Structure formats: structure tokens, C-alpha cells
Amino acid sequence: MRMSKLFVQTLREFPADAEVISHKLLVRAGYIRKLTNGVYNFLPLMWRVLKKVENIVREEMDAAGAQELLMPFVQPSELWQESGRWDVYGKELMRLKDRHGREMCLGPTHEEVITSIAREGIRSYKQLPVNLYQIQSKFRDEIRPRFGLLRGREFIMKDAYSFDVDEEGLDKSYEIMAQAYKNIFKRCGLETKMVQSDSGAIGGSVSHEFMVLVNEESENNAGENDVFYCTKCGYSANSNHAVSILNEVATDGKFEKTEIIDTPNTHSIEELSKFLDIPSTVICKSLIYVIDGKYVLALIRGDRTVEETKLMNVFAGNDIRIARNDEIEEIMKISGFNAVAGFIGPKGLKNIEIVADETVKGLKNFVIGCNQNDKHLVGANWGIDVELPQKIADIRLVEENDKCVDCGAELKVTKGIEVGNIFKLGTKYSKAMNATFTDKDGKEKPFIMGCYGIGISRTAAAAVERHHDEYGIKWPLAIAPYTVIVVPVSDQDETQMKVAEEIYNKLLAANVEVLIDDRSERAGVKLKDADLIGIPYRITVGKTIKDNLVEFKTRANNSVEAITPDEAIEKILSL
RNA sequence: CGGGAUGUAGCGCAGCUUGGUAGCGCACUUCGCUUGGGACGAAGGGGUCGCACGUUCGAAUCGUGUCAUCCCGACCA
Numbered sequence: 214m215r216m217s218k219l220f221v222q223t224l225r226e227f228p229a230d231a232e233v234i235s236h237k238l239l240v241r242a243g244y245i246r247k248l249t250n251g252v253y254n255f256l257p258l259m260w261r262v263l264k265k266v267e268n269i270v271r272e273e274m275d276a277a278g279a280q281e282l283l284m285p286f287v288q289p290s291e292l293w294q295e296s297g298r299w300d301v302y303g304k305e306l307m308r309l310k311d312r313h314g315r316e317m318c319l320g321p322t323h324e325e326v327i328t329s330i331a332r333e334g335i336r337s338y339k340q341l342p343v344n345l346y347q348i349q350s351k352f353r354d355e356i357r358p359r360f361g362l363l364r365g366r367e368f369i370m371k372d373a374y375s376f377d378v379d380e381e382g383l384d385k386s387y388e389i390m391a392q393a394y395k396n397i398f399k400r401c402g403l404e405t406k407m408v409q410s411d412s413g414a415i416g417g418s419v420s421h422e423f424m425v426l427v428n429e430e431s432e433n434n435a436g437e438n439d440v441f442y443c444t445k446c447g448y449s450a451n452s453n454h455a456v457s458i459l460n461e462v463a464t465d466g467k468f469e470k471t472e473i474i475d476t477p478n479t480h481s482i483e484e485l486s487k488f489l490d491i492p493s494t495v496i497c498k499s500l501i502y503v504i505d506g507k508y509v510l511a512l513i514r515g516d517r518t519v520e521e522t523k524l525m526n527v528f529a530g531n532d533i534r535i536a537r538n539d540e541i542e543e544i545m546k547i548s549g550f551n552a553v554a555g556f557i558g559p560k561g562l563k564n565i566e567i568v569a570d571e572t573v574k575g576l577k578n579f580v581i582g583c584n585q586n587d588k589h590l591v592g593a594n595w596g597i598d599v600e601l602p603q604k605i606a607d608i609r610l611v612e613e614n615d616k617c618v619d620c621g622a623e624l625k626v627t628k629g630i631e632v633g634n635i636f637k638l639g640t641k642y643s644k645a646m647n648a649t650f651t652d653k654d655g656k657e658k659p660f661i662m663g664c665y666g667i668g669i670s671r672t673a674a675a676a677v678e679r680h681h682d683e684y685g686i687k688w689p690l691a692i693a694p695y696t697v698i699v700v701p702v703s704d705q706d707e708t709q710m711k712v713a714e715e716i717y718n719k720l721l722a723a724n725v726e727v728l729i730d731d732r733s734e735r736a737g738v739k740l741k742d743a744d745l746i747g748i749p750y751r752i753t754v755g756k757t758i759k760d761n762l763v764e765f766k767t768r769a770n771n772s773v774e775a776i777t778p779d780e781a782i783e784k785i786l787s788l
Numbered sequence: 789c790g791g792g793a794u795g796u797a798g799c800g801c802a803g804c805u806u807g808g809u810a811g812c813g814c815a816c817u818u819c820g821c822u823u824g825g826g827a828c829g830a831a832g833g834g835g836u837c838g839c840a841c842g843u844u845c846g847a848a849u850c851g852u853g854u855c856a857u858c859c860c861g862a863c864c865a
Contacts, residue, residue, distance in 0.1 A: 225814055225826065226800050230858055241799095250857070305863065322865090356789080356863060363865095370865055422865090437864085521862085534862060634865060668865030684825095703823045737825040744825090755824055764824090 214695070216730040216739075220257050223742050233435040235677035236361025238686050242745045251358025251366030255670075258746065261694035262673050263369060267348050269400045269691065270371045270667055277393040279344035279373055284326045286350060290316035292325035295646045301531050305353045319352035324642050324664060327374040331660055332648035338378050341650065341660075342386055346373030348669060360435055362674035363630065369669040376660040378652065380639075383661045387419070387637055390665045394423055394633050397667065402689020403676055405632065408440050409450040411522050412636055419637040422451055423667075424629030425675040435678050436628025441611050445622030453522035456607060457615035457624055459571060462516065466495035466578040468592030477587045480555035482515040485589065489580065492516075497573050497581040497593075499557040501541055501565070504530040508544055508565040510557075512602065513609055514572035515580075520610040527568055527606045550584040558582035558590065560599050567602040570609050574601065630675045631668075638662040677747075680769075686747025687768050690788065697785050698728040698748040702736045702755035712763070713754040716778050723786055744768065752781045 221243035230247075231237040239245045244259035255263060271281065290308070293299035298306075307319040320326070327345060335341065351370045358366050375386035391407065398405040405423040412420040427436040441457075442449035450456070479485035486493045496515030501508060504525055511519050525533040536544070538554065545551050548563045558581045559567050574595075581599060583590040595601040613626045643649065643659035652658045673692065680687040690696065697720065701713035717729040728748060730739045736755075743751050753764040762775045765784060776784070 222798080222815085223826095224799055229794095229800065232859075247857095303863080351865075353864070357859095357861090359859085364863090368865070372865085532862085631865065666865050671865055700824095705823065733823095735823050735825090735827065737823085737827080739823095740825045742826080753824075 214728050216698075216728055216742075217732045219728070221746070223745055231361060233360045233363065233678070234681060235363060235435065235674040238677055238681055238745075238747075239361060239674065242686060242747065245362065251355060251364070253362060253365060253367075258694045259673070262688070262692050263669055265692040265694075266401060266669050266672055267369075267371070270348065270397055270669065273393045273397045273400070274344075274346050274371070274373060277344070277389050279346045279375075279393075281347060282330075282345055283347050283349060284320070284323050284330070286320050286352075287317050288320050288323075288326055290318060292329055292646070293318065296325050296328070296642055297645055298325070303532070305355060307352050307354045320349075321351055321353040322664075322666075323347070323372055324374065324638070324662075325646070328642045328646045328648045328660075328662070331374075331376050331643075332646060335376060335650050335660070338650055338652045342375060342377045342382050344373055344375040344386060344390075346371060346665075360437075360674075362670045363435055363678075364437070365670065368671060371667040371669055373665040375663040375665070377663070378650075378658075379661055383637055383639070383663050387635060387663050390635050390663070391421065394635065394665070394667070398423060398425075398632065398672070401672060401676060401692050403632070403672065403679060406440065406442065406449055406629065408442070408629070409454050410634070411451065411453040411526065418639060421635050422629075422631045423633035423635075424451075425632055425679060426627050426629050427675075427678055435675075436630050438629045438631055440627050440629040441613075441615075441624045442627065443617040443620060443622050443624055446617060446620040448617050448619045448624075450611075451629075452610060452626075453520060455611040455624070456618050457611045458618055458621065459575075460615055462494040463492050464494060464514075464575045464577060464579070466491060466576075466580055466592060468578045468580075471578075471590070471592035471594070471598055473583055473585065473588050473590050475587060476589045479587075479589070480553075485555075485580065486515065489589075489591070491580065495576065495579045497558075497576055497579050499559060499582050501536040501544060501554075501557065502533055503536050503540060504528050504533045508536065508540070510559055510562060510565050510567045511570070511608060512559060512567065512573050513570040514576065517570065517572050517612075518610040519570070519608055523606075524568070524608040527604065527608060528566070545584065548584070552582065552584040552586050556582045556584065556586050556588065558584050558599070559602065560584070566604070568604040568606055568608065569602040571605060571607055572609060574605060630671070630678065632672045632675050633665075633667040635665045636663060638664055681747070682771070684741070685745035688747045688749055690749045693726075693747065693749050695726045695728045695748050696788070697725060697750040697752060698730060698743050698746075700730045700736075700739050700743060700751060700753045702739075702753060704731070704733050708758055709754045712758055712778055713752075716752055716754070716763075716782060719782050720785060723782075725785055727785075750785060752778075752785075754778075 223243045224241045227237045228240045246254045348371045352367050355366050377383045407421050410420050410422040439452035441455040479488050482493050493515035498513050498515050500511045521533050578592045580591050581593050615624045640659040649657045649659050699713050699717045701709040720727040749768050751766040761777050765776050765781050766773045
């Protein structure tokens with residue numbers, strides 16, 4: 214391709230509305246352009262990259278025995294009503310009506326549609342297992358799209374769905390996909406970590422996420438997930454799912470008397486601990502949450518933080534948030550108190566579910582709110598002064614230096630970009646939608662399903678996050694829009710132009726994806742653009758051509774060497 | 789949805805306090821000159837100043853409303 218004809222506009226400055234580096238670079242280097250909030254045009258260079266990623270995904274999925282199909286982007290509400298998700302999938306589901314007033318939605322994911330396909334097409338266990346996938350645009354009306362391609366509303370996704378006879382079959386299908394995913398990301402030039410995660414709105418039991426770790430980048434960190442991992446064994450998990458061994462701390466408050474004492478203006482654990490001159494580990498913290506509209510009181514030791522997803526899962530909820538002050542007021546009123554946040558305790562509360570984290574179980578002679586402002590109960594003990602809640606669960610956020618449940622070594626935390634996700638769905642959809650097959654024993658059984666997603670556009674953006682420098686993008690070879698760019702330094706030097714054209718034509722003839730910068734620009738412009746756009750290799754034809762030498766540059770490490778044109782061609786052909 | 793900020797040419801910005809009919813850099817067009825790291829000179833084209841209503845002889849500038857965008861929290865590939 215000739216640069217003079219290539220549809221690309223590079224910008225001399227970064228766009229003002231971009232925050233993370235992949236967004237800044239992709240816009241500046243002319244790969245993408247925003248159409249509207251969270252929705253981007255993929256310009257020719259970007260589309261080449263996306264097709265590369267898609268093809269890697271396609272090859273590995275096919276090799277893993279999956280079959281590609283394409284489902285509609287617009288879906289009828291009926292299917293979603295069958296699965297029960299029409300009412301629980303929140304505002305991310307883009308709903309619309311057709312001319313007859315019939316309710317539809319833009320596909321954010323395709324469990325319902327694929328289940329309806331399986332329901333119609335699979336009658337017998339003999340047809341199983343089967344894995345079907347598609348690569349397609351998805352639309353999720355995200356609350357806050359941001360970070361360019363990393364969290365758009367419309368994005369390209371590969372979604373696959375497996376159907377098995379039984380759990381062992383699912384385990385096998387899941388394993389095959391996990392391996393395919395490892396191959397895919399490796400081929401894309403991305404190091405990923407497979408971590409345990411919460412299964413969220415899609416549902417199901419087991420799930421893992423593939424994270425591109427980005428902690429090394431201190432500038433505007435694009436990693437939206439905290440990943441905890443063990444420094445010794447292989448354990449790693451998203452913070453919304455991570456567990457750890459209870460850490461050993463002082464849990465005896467050593468108060469001589471049990472009494473309610475004045476603790477003025479101690480709204481936070483920190484203030485209370487300072488005021489009483491005790492460690493925060495002997496305080497029981499009380500937090501009121503609203504889960505699916507119902508009130509929940511969560512008790513946790515003063516030094517720890519509640520993990521909201523874990524808490525929500527205790528009640529199988531879909532939505533969780535901390536209660537507002539007016540809601541706390543309402544609870545207090547119902548229970549006959551008037552305490553504000555900071556002085557709340559479980560004793561005497563009405564109309565609320567109570568759950569305690571494991572950390573509070575071992576507390577002795579501890580401090581806890583008693584629903585009286587500016588007062589706390591000190592020297593409390595479970596079963597004597599306050600009832601230990603019946604519901605006890607792990608609802609705490611893991612912290613760095615907690616111990617691994619598998620091997621006892623220390624856990625560390627890092628940031629990650631989630632580029633892929635695999636779930637064991639089980640029968641969640643097949644049961645709800647009555648999708649069954651006839652098994653060996655002649656009985657009707659629901660499919661055992663799994664689902665497997667990869668953010669294609671996000672993967673490309675993640676590659677930019679991981680591979681760039683101050684001059685621009687450094688595409689991994691496998692997903693670069695072009696392999697090599699030939700740059701004649703001066704378009705007025707006949708020899709340079711002639712040699713550049715020769716190199717270009719030879720590479721073209723060898724089916725190499727090659728660009729030639731034939732624009733009548735000054736050298737600086739052409740070299741800067743080549744770096745910005747991030748083509749993996751550059752062959753610069755300059756003055757040294759009189760000695761039959763060109764400059765061969767490897768963008769990945771910015772190394773250069775002077776070699777002959779033929780050697781340069783040879784190097785490219787031997788990649 | 790809550791908190792903060794911003795909307796002026798394709799991109800980056802100034803002008804707004806103290807109203808007087810819009811400007812700079814990049815990009816674009818033409819000519820000259822230049823060609824190893826985003827040159828230079830000359831001449832051009834392009835904006836109903838987000839939108840609406842109001843105040844005023846007169847509004848980018850003041851007021852009210854509205855829409856959009858960006859950042860911080862709850863969603864997720």
C-alpha cells in the first residue's frame with residue numbers, strides 16, 4: 214500500500230478528551246475516530262488490526278473444534294423474558310421498539326439466542342458436545358463508557374457457547390477453551406494471567422478471566438481490575454472473588470467492664486480507634502447496604518473492607534450500593550433509634566438482614582455501635598451483649614500480604630485489563646428456556662452449557678497499552694496492520710526512490726504486507742509517522758544507498774542496523 | 789444517577805472578567821524553496837462561537853433553560 218493513498222490522518226497532538234495511552238495513540242495515529250460517546254469508527258488501519266486478531270481467534274477456535282456462525286444483532290424481548298433476564302439485566306441492555314411497538318434489544322451477549330438455536334437443532338446426545346461461536350459487534354449501554362476502545366458501548370466480541378451432556382463434558386469443554394484462550398493471547402503478543410472471578414450477571418458457577426497485567430505502567434493506569442495473586446503457588450483471582458486466610462491480629466479488646474461509653478465525634482473507625490486508644494482490629498464495623506432494594510447490615514472487623522460483589526452474592530442479588538443517609542434514617546426510625554452512620558450496631562435493628570464477615574467471629578471484649586449517637590458499647594462479647602448473626606460469610610476484600618488459601622504464601626495485587634472471560638453456565642439457560650435433548654437412557658435433559666468471550670477490540674487496545682513508547686505504538690507482529698514500511702528519505706533523490714520502489718515491489722510480490730511512504734514529505738514527517746503508527750519493521754533508504762546500504766529498524770526495541778537492500782528483504786521474508 | 793470540569797474551524801487552544809459583529813498554532817489548497825527526525829516564505833479556503841429562550845441599539849461575551857463531552861464512584865469483553 215502506498216502511504217500517499219492510504220486513508221489515514223495522523224495528528225500532531227494528542228486528542229484532549231482521551232485519558233489512557235491506547236486511546237490517545239489510536240486516535241492520534243489515525244486508527245479510530247469517535248462517532249459518539251463510547252462508539253468508534255474503525256478506520257482502515259484499525260480494521261486491519263482487528264481482522265488480524267479475529268483471524269487468530271478464528272484459527273484457534275476452529276482448531277479447538279468450535280464452529281463459527283453469526284447470530285442477529287437485534288433480538289426479541291420474548292427470549293429474554295424466557296430466560297428471566299429481561300427484568301434483571303439493567304440499563305446496559307439497550308431496549309427499543311419496532312414499528313409495531315414490539316420490544317427488542319441490541320445484543321449485549323447471546324446466551325438466549327444460542328440456547329434457542331440449540332433447543333431447535335439438538336435433539337440427541339449423539340449431537341453433543343458442540344461448541345458454537347461468532348465474532349460480532351455487541352452493544353452495552355454502559356453507565357460510563359471511557360478509555361476509548363477499552364470500555365466502549367459498541368465493541369467487537371467473540372462469544373462462544375458450549376453444550377454438553379453432563380458436568381464432566383462441560384469440564385472438558387471448559388478446559389479446551391481455557392487452552393485455546395492461552396494460545397490466542399500468546400499469539401497476539403499478549404501475556405495474560407488466567408484468574409478466578411465472580412460470574413456476575415451472566416450467571417453460572419465457575420468462571421475465569423484472562424487479564425493483561427498493566428501495573429508497570431504508572432501513567433494513567435488503564436487496568437480496571439485488581440488482581441490478587443500468590444507469590445508462590447499459581448493462585449490468582451479478581452478482587453471480587455479473591456479469598457485469603459484470616460490474618461492473625463489482636464482480637465481481644467481487653468476492656469474490664471462491659472458498658473456504653475461516650476465517644477463523641479467518632480464517625481469513622483480511625484477516629485474511634487484513636488479516641489479509645491485501641492487497635493481497629495477489636496472494633497466491629499457496621500455498614501448498611503441496599504441489595505435489590507432490601508436493607509442489609511454487614512458486620513466486619515474494623516481493619517477490613519467489605520467486598521460488595523461478595524456481599525451481594527450472599528443474597529444472590531443483582532444490584533448493591535451503600536445506603537444513603539436518608540435510608541439509614543428510615544431504618545433507625547423503624548427500629549426506634551436515631552443514630553447516624555458511625556454509631557450503628559446490630560442490636561435492636563428491625564426490618565433488616567444481618568450478615569457477619571468471618572473476621573468478627575473471633576472478637577472478644579470488642580467495641581461496637583449501639584445505635585446511640587456519640588456512644589459505643591465497649592467490652593462486648595457475642596452471645597452475651599450482642600447476638601452473633603446467623604449468617605456468617607466471607608464478604609471481605611482481600612488485602613496485599615494476606616495469606617494464600619492454597620499454600621499460605623503472601624498474596625500480592627496488580628492491575629489488569631480483562632480481555633477474555635470463560636464461564637461454566639450449567640443449566641441456567643437451558644432449564645429456564647426449556648432447551649433439552651434426549652440422553653442415552655431416553656430421558657429429556659437440559660443442556661449443560663458454558664460460555665466464552667473475548668473482547669476483540671479491547672484486546673487490540675490492550676496490546677497498545679502494553680506495547681508503546683513515547684513515539685507511538687509498537688504493534689506485536691502478529692496483529693500489526695502492516696509488517697514493514699519502506700521509507701525513501703528524499704523523494705527528490707532518484708536512486709533512493711528507485712531502490713525503495715524495488716524493495717517495495719519485491720516484498721509485495723512475496724505477499725508481504727508492506728507500506729511505502731511515497732509522500733512528498735520531509736524525512737522527519739515520514740519517520741515520525743512510521744514510529745507513531747507502529748509498523749514493526751522499517752526499511753529506510755537514505756544517503757547510504759550510495760554504499761548499497763539501507764537502515765533496518767526494529768520498532769519493538771528501536772534497534773537499527775545498516776544492511777544491503779537484499780539483506781533487508783531477506784530479513785523480512787524470514788520472519 | 790451523584791460529585792467536578794468543559795463546549796469557539798478537522799485537531800489543539802486564546803478571546804468572555806470590562807458586550808461593539810471572531811483570532812492563533814497545526815492540518816488543508818496554490819506557488820516558491822527545502823528533504824535523515826513533525827522546515828521556511830507568500831497567497832488562500834474553511835466557523836449561524838453546542839442548542840433554545842431572554843436582557844440589550846448590539847451577545848462568543850450577561851441571565852435562564854437544555855443538550856453534549858470529559859474526569860471521580862456503582863457495570864463488564
